[in-house]
Amino acid sequence: MRSTCFSVLAALGATWILAGYAAAAPAPARITVLYEAFGKNATMTKDWGYAALVEIGGKRILFDTGDDPGILAKNAKAKGVDLTRLDFVVLSHRHSDHVGGFSFLHGVNPKVKVYAPKENFGVFGSDLPGTFYRKDESLPAEMRYYGGMPPETMKFGTAFPGANIQVIDKTTEVASGITLIALVSDAPGTKELKELSLAIDTPDGEVLVVACAHPGIEAIVAEAAKINPHIHLIAGGFHLVVAQDPAIEKIATALHDKYKVDYIAPGHCTGEPTFAALQKAFGDRYLYAGLGTTLNVGANPRAESDSKASNSSSDDDLRTYRALLAQSDGS
Ligand SMILES: [Zn+2]
Ligand SMILES: [Zn+2]
Numbered sequence: 001m002r003s004t005c006f007s008v009l010a011a012l013g014a015t016w017i018l019a020g021y022a023a024a025a026p027a028p029a030r031i032t033v034l035y036e037a038f039g040k041n042a043t044m045t046k047d048w049g050y051a052a053l054v055e056i057g058g059k060r061i062l063f064d065t066g067d068d069p070g071i072l073a074k075n076a077k078a079k080g081v082d083l084t085r086l087d088f089v090v091l092s093h094r095h096s097d098h099v100g101g102f103s104f105l106h107g108v109n110p111k112v113k114v115y116a117p118k119e120n121f122g123v124f125g126s127d128l129p130g131t132f133y134r135k136d137e138s139l140p141a142e143m144r145y146y147g148g149m150p151p152e153t154m155k156f157g158t159a160f161p162g163a164n165i166q167v168i169d170k171t172t173e174v175a176s177g178i179t180l181i182a183l184v185s186d187a188p189g190t191k192e193l194k195e196l197s198l199a200i201d202t203p204d205g206e207v208l209v210v211a212c213a214h215p216g217i218e219a220i221v222a223e224a225a226k227i228n229p230h231i232h233l234i235a236g237g238f239h240l241v242v243a244q245d246p247a248i249e250k251i252a253t254a255l256h257d258k259y260k261v262d263y264i265a266p267g268h269c270t271g272e273p274t275f276a277a278l279q280k281a282f283g284d285r286y287l288y289a290g291l292g293t294t295l296n297v298g299a300n301p302r303a304e305s306d307s308k309a310s311n312s313s314s315d316d317d318l319r320t321y322r323a324l325l326a327q328s329d330g331s
Contacts, residue, residue: 035066039291
């Protein structure tokens with residue numbers, strides 16, 4: 001009995017030492033799905049759109065805001081995600097199912113830096129040099145733009161007034177190892193739409209988060225592979241929601257065989273038949289990424305559906321404690 005008590009006390013001591021070690025350990029690497037139209041978390045609301053909290057490389061990044069501010073608020077609360085603590089936000093593209101929830105975020109975190117794609121006369125605001133249009137000096141001043149004296153830079157407004165938006169024109173490394181890939185869609189219906197994807201270079205390879213992949217998932221992966229040809233994980237929407245089987249097969253094969261992507265965690269506009277095709281192609285390297293899932297992104301990524309994003313380290317501590325307690329009971 002005495003030795004059992006001692007063992008338990010020793011186990012607790014070891015847990016505290018481990019907990020202390022955990023506090024000094026590297027920051028977590030995980031992606032938490034906050035907005036999604038499929039999932040099994042009953043405390044969250046499913047809705048069409050995408051938002052994910054990306055915690056990698058010591059940074060906390062909100063990637064998109066979903067469609068509805070109230071649903072984003074509810075889902076973030078359900079997962080215990082504090083959106084007042086962010087390093088920056090990425091608004092991937094102008095579609096409402098990715099930016100519609102922004103007003104909630106702006107309300108709780110008005111000064112946070114927001115990266116968004118630069119599109120001429122786009123909703124995120126833009127500018128052009130005063131030299132961009134042709135001049136005709138033979139016209140009277142009242143027929144000329146700005147009376148013939150345009151400003152050096154012509155600034156155009158934003159649908160997100162007051163937001164600290166920095167528009168991104170071309171693929172840019174915004175922090176060490178963290179790159180925003182900027183590509184333009186050529187697809188009918190979204191021609192000229194510019195979209196940002198988030199590429200994070202990690203010791204295990206590149207982690208790529210895509211929103212809707214309007215420029216084409218293959219084009220985005222090809223661009224990401226220029227940064228690091230070893231793609232470790234792709235999460236997000238692949239925009240194959242209405243694609244036919246041959247097109248789906250082609251992409252599943254390219255991701256698996258050509259780009260040799262380690263893990264895949266598709267969501268949003270990827271499409272139900274594409275979920276099935278990718279699951280078949282990737283087997284146990286297909287990670288379920290429904291609403292509320294936390295993807296632990298390390299050497300061996302795994303999906304956890306029920307852990308809270310902000311306190312999974314204490315869950316880890318609890319597991320360590322239980323394991324040590326079990327060992328002490330057995331000895
Ligand atoms: Zn879209
Ligand atoms: Zn979308």
